[in-house]
Amino acid sequence: MAVELKDLTKRSENYSQWYNELVVKSDLAEQSAVRGCMVIKPYGYAIWEKMQQQLDRMFKETGHVNAYFPLLIPKSFLSREAEHVEGFAKECAVVTHYRLKNDPNGGGVVVDPEAKLEEELIIRPTSETIIWNTYKNWINSYRDLPILVNQWANVFRWEMRTRLFLRTAEFLWQEGHTAHATREEAEEEAVRMLNVYGDFAEKYMAVPVIKGVKSANERFAGALNTYTIEAMMQDGKALQSGTSHFLGQNFAKAFNVQFVNKDNQLEYVWATSWGVSTRLMGALIMTHSDDNGLVLPPHLAPIQVVIVPIYKSQEQLHQIDEKVAGIVARLKDLGISVKYDNADNKRPGFKFADYEVKGVPVRLVMGGRDLENNTIEVMRRDTLEKETRTCDGIEQYVKDLLEDIQANIYQKALNYRNARITSVDTYDEFKERIEEGGFILAHWDGTTETELRIKEETKATIRCIPFDTFLPGDKEPGKCMVTGKPSPCRVIFARSY
Amino acid sequence: MAVELKDLTKRSENYSQWYNELVVKSDLAEQSAVRGCMVIKPYGYAIWEKMQQQLDRMFKETGHVNAYFPLLIPKSFLSREAEHVEGFAKECAVVTHYRLKNDPNGGGVVVDPEAKLEEELIIRPTSETIIWNTYKNWINSYRDLPILVNQWANVFRWEMRTRLFLRTAEFLWQEGHTAHATREEAEEEAVRMLNVYGDFAEKYMAVPVIKGVKSANERFAGALNTYTIEAMMQDGKALQSGTSHFLGQNFAKAFNVQFVNKDNQLEYVWATSWGVSTRLMGALIMTHSDDNGLVLPPHLAPIQVVIVPIYKSQEQLHQIDEKVAGIVARLKDLGISVKYDNADNKRPGFKFADYEVKGVPVRLVMGGRDLENNTIEVMRRDTLEKETRTCDGIEQYVKDLLEDIQANIYQKALNYRNARITSVDTYDEFKERIEEGGFILAHWDGTTETELRIKEETKATIRCIPFDTFLPGDKEPGKCMVTGKPSPCRVIFARSY
Numbered sequence: 001m002a003v004e005l006k007d008l009t010k011r012s013e014n015y016s017q018w019y020n021e022l023v024v025k026s027d028l029a030e031q032s033a034v035r036g037c038m039v040i041k042p043y044g045y046a047i048w049e050k051m052q053q054q055l056d057r058m059f060k061e062t063g064h065v066n067a068y069f070p071l072l073i074p075k076s077f078l079s080r081e082a083e084h085v086e087g088f089a090k091e092c093a094v095v096t097h098y099r100l101k102n103d104p105n106g107g108g109v110v111v112d113p114e115a116k117l118e119e120e121l122i123i124r125p126t127s128e129t130i131i132w133n134t135y136k137n138w139i140n141s142y143r144d145l146p147i148l149v150n151q152w153a154n155v156f157r158w159e160m161r162t163r164l165f166l167r168t169a170e171f172l173w174q175e176g177h178t179a180h181a182t183r184e185e186a187e188e189e190a191v192r193m194l195n196v197y198g199d200f201a202e203k204y205m206a207v208p209v210i211k212g213v214k215s216a217n218e219r220f221a222g223a224l225n226t227y228t229i230e231a232m233m234q235d236g237k238a239l240q241s242g243t244s245h246f247l248g249q250n251f252a253k254a255f256n257v258q259f260v261n262k263d264n265q266l267e268y269v270w271a272t273s274w275g276v277s278t279r280l281m282g283a284l285i286m287t288h289s290d291d292n293g294l295v296l297p298p299h300l301a302p303i304q305v306v307i308v309p310i311y312k313s314q315e316q317l318h319q320i321d322e323k324v325a326g327i328v329a330r331l332k333d334l335g336i337s338v339k340y341d342n343a344d345n346k347r348p349g350f351k352f353a354d355y356e357v358k359g360v361p362v363r364l365v366m367g368g369r370d371l372e373n374n375t376i377e378v379m380r381r382d383t384l385e386k387e388t389r390t391c392d393g394i395e396q397y398v399k400d401l402l403e404d405i406q407a408n409i410y411q412k413a414l415n416y417r418n419a420r421i422t423s424v425d426t427y428d429e430f431k432e433r434i435e436e437g438g439f440i441l442a443h444w445d446g447t448t449e450t451e452l453r454i455k456e457e458t459k460a461t462i463r464c465i466p467f468d469t470f471l472p473g474d475k476e477p478g479k480c481m482v483t484g485k486p487s488p489c490r491v492i493f494a495r496s497y
Numbered sequence: 498m499a500v501e502l503k504d505l506t507k508r509s510e511n512y513s514q515w516y517n518e519l520v521v522k523s524d525l526a527e528q529s530a531v532r533g534c535m536v537i538k539p540y541g542y543a544i545w546e547k548m549q550q551q552l553d554r555m556f557k558e559t560g561h562v563n564a565y566f567p568l569l570i571p572k573s574f575l576s577r578e579a580e581h582v583e584g585f586a587k588e589c590a591v592v593t594h595y596r597l598k599n600d601p602n603g604g605g606v607v608v609d610p611e612a613k614l615e616e617e618l619i620i621r622p623t624s625e626t627i628i629w630n631t632y633k634n635w636i637n638s639y640r641d642l643p644i645l646v647n648q649w650a651n652v653f654r655w656e657m658r659t660r661l662f663l664r665t666a667e668f669l670w671q672e673g674h675t676a677h678a679t680r681e682e683a684e685e686e687a688v689r690m691l692n693v694y695g696d697f698a699e700k701y702m703a704v705p706v707i708k709g710v711k712s713a714n715e716r717f718a719g720a721l722n723t724y725t726i727e728a729m730m731q732d733g734k735a736l737q738s739g740t741s742h743f744l745g746q747n748f749a750k751a752f753n754v755q756f757v758n759k760d761n762q763l764e765y766v767w768a769t770s771w772g773v774s775t776r777l778m779g780a781l782i783m784t785h786s787d788d789n790g791l792v793l794p795p796h797l798a799p800i801q802v803v804i805v806p807i808y809k810s811q812e813q814l815h816q817i818d819e820k821v822a823g824i825v826a827r828l829k830d831l832g833i834s835v836k837y838d839n840a841d842n843k844r845p846g847f848k849f850a851d852y853e854v855k856g857v858p859v860r861l862v863m864g865g866r867d868l869e870n871n872t873i874e875v876m877r878r879d880t881l882e883k884e885t886r887t888c889d890g891i892e893q894y895v896k897d898l899l900e901d902i903q904a905n906i907y908q909k910a911l912n913y914r915n916a917r918i919t920s921v922d923t924y925d926e927f928k929e930r931i932e933e934g935g936f937i938l939a940h941w942d943g944t945t946e947t948e949l950r951i952k953e954e955t956k957a958t959i960r961c962i963p964f965d966t967f968l969p970g971d972k973e974p975g976k977c978m979v980t981g982k983p984s985p986c987r988v989i990f991a992r993s994y
Contacts, residue, residue, distance in 0.1 A: 032631065033574070034618065037567035039631050042646060045564045067542045070534035071620070071651055071667050072590070075597070077530070079605040089597040089606050093569070095620070096593045096608065098655040100572070100586040108576040109586050111593065111617055120608055121531065123568070123592070123620075134529065134536050143842065149539060154568055154651065158595040170568050345640065 008357070010291045015235040019286060023164045026294045026357050028281065036162040036169030043358065044281065046302035048172065051280060052152065054204050054300075055174065058196050064148045064176060069130050071154075072121035077129040080254035084128065087221025091158040093123040093169075123156040128222060128247070128273055131177045132255040139179060139269055141260045146189075147179040155277075165282035166239075166497050173277035179269045181261060183248075186270035187225075190246040193274040194227040197242035205280065206297040206410035207231050207287045208417055209241060210439070210492065212464030217448045220273075224248040230463045230492070232417040233286040236437020238463045238494035241283045244274035282497070288382075288409050294359025295382055297409060298402040305331060305338040305398055306360045308351050310367035317342065320366050323391070327364070327376070330395040336402065356381065361405050362398055382409050423471045423490065427481045430493070434460045439494045441471055443487035445480035454482060460493045505854070507788045512732040516783060520661045523791045523854050525778065533659040533666030540855065541778065543799035545669065548777060549649065551701050551797075552671065555693050561645045561673060566627050568651075569618035574626040577751040581625065584718020588655040590620040590666075620653040625719060625744070625770055628674045629752040636676060636766060638757045643686075644676040652774075662779035663736075663994050670774035676766045678758060680745075683767035684722075687743040690771040691724040694739035702777065703794040703907035704728050704784045705914055706738060707936070707989060709961030714945045717770075721745040727960045727989070729914040730783040733934020735960045735991035738780045741771035779994070785879075785906050791856025792879055794906060795899035802828060802835040802895055803857045805848050807864035814839065817863050820888070824861070824873070827892040833899065853878065858902050859895055879906050920968045920987065924978045927990070931957045936991045938968055940984035942977035951979060957990045 008025060009017045023029055028044030040048065056066070072095060078085045099115035102108075124130065131149075138144060152174050162168050176193060180186040194211055201207045209229035219226040223245035231241045249268040252258070257269045288295040298304050307324055311317040324340055331338045339360075341351055348365070355363055365377040376394055379386045382405050389397060420438030424430045433440055444450060444462065455461050469475055474490045505522060506514045520526055525541030537545065553563070569592060575582045596612030599605075621627065628646075635641060649671050659665050673690060677683040691708055698706045706726035716723040720742035728738045746765040749755070754766045785792040795801050804821055808814040821837055828835045836857075838848055845862070852860055862874040873891055876883045879902050886894060917935030921927045930937055941947060941959065952958050966972055971987045 030631075030634075032567045033571060033627065034567045034569050037569060039567070040565040042562035042564045046562065048565075049563060065539040065543065066546060067539045068537040068545075068669065070529045070531045070536070071653065072531050072534060074530060075606065075608075078597075085597075085606055089599075092595070092597050093592050093618075094594040094597065094608050095590050097591040098589070100575075100582075100589050100591065100619075102586075109572065109582055111572075111591050121590075122597075130530065134527075137527075156568065172565065 008291065008293065011234060018291070019282075020164065022285065022289060022293060022357075026359065028285070029164045031164070034169075036159055038164050038168050038170075040172075040278070043302065047284070047296070047300055048278060048281060050300045050302065051200075051204070052174075055196075055200055055276065056152075058200060059150050059174075059176065062192060062196060064150045064178075066151065067149045068151055068153070069127050069134060071124060073124050073127075073130045075120045075122055077133060078122060080129060081222045081250055083250075084222035084254075088125045088157070092125060093156045093158055095121040095123065124153070125155055125157045126273075126275075127151065127153070127155075127175055128177065128251050129255070132251040132257060132271070135177075135179055135269070136255050136257045139257055139259050142181045142262055145179055145181045145259060145269065146185065148176075148189075149178065150174055150176040163282075165278055165285070168278070171278045173275050175273060175275040178272045179252075179257070180272070181259065181267075181270070183270050186248075186272050187246050190225065190227055190244045190272040190274065193272070194229065194242070194244040197229050197244065197274070197276060200276075201229055201231065201241055201280075201283075202410065204297065204299045205284050205287070206299070206406055206413065207241070207283055208410065208414040210464065210466050210470070211468070212466035212492065214243075214464055215448070215451055215462045215491070217451050218462060220245045222247060222250050224250070228464050230494075231283050231287060232420060232439060232494075233283075233497070234416070235286075236420055236494075238439065238496040239279075239283045239286065240463070240496065241280060242274070242276040245272060247271035247273060287413050289359065292384070293357030295409060296359035296361060298361045298406045301359065301361050302337065303339045303355075303358075303360050304336050304402055305362045305364060306351075306355045307338065307340045307364040307366065308348055308355075309342050310348050310365060312368060316368055316371070317344075319371055323371060324366060327391065327394060331398060334395055334399050336395075336399060361402060364394075364398070380405055382412075418470075421470050423474070425478075425481060430460075430481055431458055434458050434493070434495065437495070439463065439492050441474055441490040442481045442493055443478040443489075444491050445483045445485035445487055450480060450482050454493070460495050463492045463494050463496060465489065465491045505788065505790065508731060515788070516779075517661065519782065519786060519790060519854075523856065525782070526661045528661070531666075533656055535661050535665050535667075537669075537775070540799065544781070544793070544797055545775060545778060547797045547799065548701070549671075552693075552697055552773065553649075555697060556647050556671075556673065559689060559693060561647045561675075563648065564646045565648055565650070566624050566631060568621055570621050570624070570627045572617045572619055574630060575619060577626060578719045578747055580747075581719035581751075585622045585654070589622060590653045590655055592618040592620065621650070622652055622654045623770075623772075624648065624650070624652075624672055625674065625748050626752070629748040629754060629768070632674075632676055632766070633752050633754045636754055636756050639678045639759055642676055642678045642756060642766065643682065645673075645686075646675065647671055647673040660779075662775055662782070665775070668775045670772050672770060672772045675769045676749075676754070677769070678756065678764075678767070680767050683745075683769050684743050687722070687724055687741045687769040687771065690769070691726065691739070691741040694726050694741065694771070694773060697773075698726055698728065698738055698777075698780075699907065701794065701796045702781050702784070703796070703903055703910065704738070704780055705907065705911040707961065707963050707967070708965070709963035709989065711740075711961055712945070712948055712959045712988070714948050715959060717742045719744060719747050721747070725961050727991075728780050728784060729917060729936060729991075730780075730994070731913070732783075733917055733991075735936065735993040736776075736780045736783065737960070737993065738777060739771070739773040742769060744768035744770060784910050786856065789881070790854030792906060793856035793858060795858045795903045798856065798858050799834065800836045800852075800855075800857050801833050801899055802859045802861060803848075803852045804835065804837045804861040804863065805845055805852075806839050807845050807862060809865060813865055813868070814841075816868055820868060821863060824888065824891060828895060831892055831896050833892075833896060858899055861891075861895070877902055879909075915967075918967050920971070922975075922978060927957075927978055928955055931955050931990070931992065934992070936960065936989050938971055938987040939978045939990055940975040940986075941988050942980045942982035942984055947977060947979050951990070957992050960989045960991050960993065962986065962988045
């Protein structure tokens with residue numbers, strides 16, 4: 001399977017098509033035979049595994065443990081929390097039967113009508129209901145709290161328009177579900193996990209994010225507050241990259257989960273839930289990659305360094321093999337994942353293009369002249385800059401270079417984003433600016449009515465009410481750009497994925 | 498939640514009930530609200546995570562990579578391989594609709610009849626069909642082979658009689674699916690992975706297993722050969738703990754997956770698949786545990802060492818805290834997972850019982866006298882033996898003790914099993930012996946007819962035709978105990994889970 005790089009659409013021509021092609025050409029994922037479901041290919045899954053490992057470590061460092069709850073949820077559970085069912089009913093995959101049988105008319109296998117379930121089961125779109133139905137039996141007293149549980153799982157939402165990683169019917173995610181004795185503790189937990197997500201995005205994915213709280217209209221179905229991290233893609237659109245919800249006592253009330261508090265009184269339990277998914281892969285790809293292919297942050301790249309030999313004879317190859325073996329060993333000693341690709345059925349040019357499209361952060365090339373001179377060519381994927389260096393101490397140089405690349409792509413994404421955050425005061429200006437992409441800070445009167453009108457007229461939504469200040473005066477009160485009613489502070493609008 | 502140890506049924510009274518109670522009392526898992534589906538609780542999941550990590554390491558060391566394929570499989574895919582659909586059709590969870598709506602009669606949400614799928618989707622009972630349909634697009638030439646892919650996933654089989662871990666409708670597992678250019682290579686792969694499973698069972702789970710090949714009747718639906726590891730539980734019954742299948746070209750033919758070989762000829766691809774599941778948790782529990790609770794092998798125990806203080810005053814507790822902190826740090830430096838439980842809302846006796854039922858391999862207790870004498874009490878969970886030792890060098894002592902426990906419980910299980918492998922020559926003797934449990938080596942004529950008759954009359958099945966010799970003469974030819982027809986060697990019979 002040849003990598004036909006020249007076929008990759010340029011970002012400036014068609015950003016959306018560039019993304020779709022890149023995901024496939026870089027061997028991350030592909031559409032499956034099942035509508036809306038993707039196959040995550042080994043190279044894509046290797047990145048996801050690195051994300052999982054790091055997130056899992058961060059969850060455990062903040063006191064969480066993993067558990068596993070059922071894939072299927074009784075239909076009646078979904079209905080218990082009114083807003084929750086409203087939010088998910090229209091995209092539920094429904095199991096109605098539990099057996100197939102041979103078609104009496106000889107047409108292969110058919111669903112056995114006698115094996116119809118009394119109550120239909122839903123493939124989990126999210127697990128609040130089944131988990132809170134379980135917690136009911138785990139919680140009696142304040143001594144049983146907090147419960148700090150996370151689950152790594154697949155979930156299913158029957159989306160009509162799907163795109164690899166960004167929006168798929170089945171996706172992989174983690175969902176944390178915690179139970180607390182007090183409102184304050186639950187609210188702290190929701191913010192703590194948002195911060196974990198923010199740290200992960202910035203330090204590992206090298207994706208700058210804006211942390212904030214969602215407007216009522218954009219809240220998770222059943223939450224009192226939804227916190228979010230919002231990233232800006234290279235087309236200026238927002239990608240919601242992770243959310244953390246303060247659920248209040250809604251699910252505890254729906255599933256009757258009460259506990260005896262320290263004052264010996266019965267009280268409903270306070271809850272949070274929080275999740276990130278394979279959608280992060282989309283954020284990773286769209287933040288850093290370029291017209292040559294993926295650009296992966298070294299902290300998540302499955303292969304951090306690739307070494308390619310250029311040789312004129314088998315004898316020369318053997319000499320290079322020997323020389324490179326030492327470099328490989330020393331790189332591995334430094335904890336760097338390195339691949340030496342001396343396969344002789346592919347030309348160096350093909351390998352260069354392949355690792356470039358796959359976003360390997362550092363490429364080392366050794367040829368005959370290098371062998372003589374004790375040198376090696378170093379290319380960094382982010383800038384495509386090449387230089388020839390001595391092999392002495394190359395491993396420490398590469399280690400430092402990886403950190404440099406990590407910092408550089410973060411800074412580049414941050415500069416890009418910050419340059420595209422603007423502030424507007426009038427709705428007319430807003431309508432003009434929103435066409436250019438980017439995040440717009442504007443005053444809003446706090447009503448869902450106004451929010452929906454803006455969405456209807458401009459396709460922009462409120463991404464969040466940010467915690468931090470991005471432009472001078474953000475946090476000062478003003479007047480809604482649409483209605484002129486009072487507004488306590490500016491909020492961030494953008495078109496989004 | 499008090500641990501009521503005295504309520505645990507004794508193995509000798511009712512082995513099956515002992516198991517069911519133990520899984521719940523030790524906080525490993527519980528039944529969910531969904532028929533046949535379990536909740537894997539944090540303590541149980543922590544053991545499963547350790548299993549996953551080690552298996553994943555072993556898969557990668559043997560050249561495999563992970564990927565992810567869809568949860569749902571089009572019904573028509575299942576029908577492509579005749580034996581395969583025959584094997585799974587009766588236990589399929591079927592998705593027929595993709596939306597719920599509000600009941601027009603006000604009865605909550607109902608399935609929207611207008612959202613009926615054209616073709617029903619099956620929740621994967623195993624993934625050969627969807628994966629081979631995908632491999633079709635990945636394979637053109639021998640250069641694309643081998644494909645060595647593994648998937649960690651949930652699967653669903655609508656079992657009528659379920660038991661926690663041993664047989665559940667939904668379970669977690671890994672499934673390897675490999676594609677090869679030659680028959681020999683595929684057969685080698687199937688055996689290689691069986692050996693990986695065997696090594697894992699013996700070195701990590703401390704569960705001795707018998708490796709062998711299944712009779713035709715016990716093969717995986719669609720396989721030419723199924724290899725198995727069989728373990729003996731403490732009631733003498735067999736537990737099939739992992740299987741590896743040589744699938745021949747069956748799935749390649751069903752999904753038309755051909756490749757151009759080195760001679761430039763079109764050929765069907767050769768396949769294997771192999772899997773272990775959360776059923777291993779059942780094997781782990783039933784092999785080692787006793788009437789006091791779990792006995793966990795140190796190599797898989799989430800908590801390897803627990804330290805409990807016994808104190809008369811807060812001041813004394815502080816002194817013990819200080820002393821223990823050093824021991825904890827030194828144990829952690831040796832890579833040992835240790836928990837210091839100085840919670841003051843539970844009495845030491847409660848803690849002792851709790852960690853005993855949870856199978857923590859080593860317990861250390863420090864009291865006031867110990868503090869004076871620079872000593873600590875050491876208890877090993879496998880034998881319940883206690884001794885008081887000096888704190889000097891205690892960490893190395895504990896490290897060695899953990900290895901000693903690991904070896905000891907393996908040897909104990911091996912001795913138990915080997916003492917219960919017998920050889921019989923007549924069917925009458927077989928019928929008598931099988932009532933006592935254990936594995937029986939007997940001659941069999943190789944026909945499914947005879948095998949089914951034996952199963953019908955004695956509830957015993959052929960567990961495998963073992964690779965190794967267990968009793969003298971096993972591998973010599975003889976006559977079938979039932980029909981008197983010739984038999985090339987003895988095979989292993991047992992009742993099983």
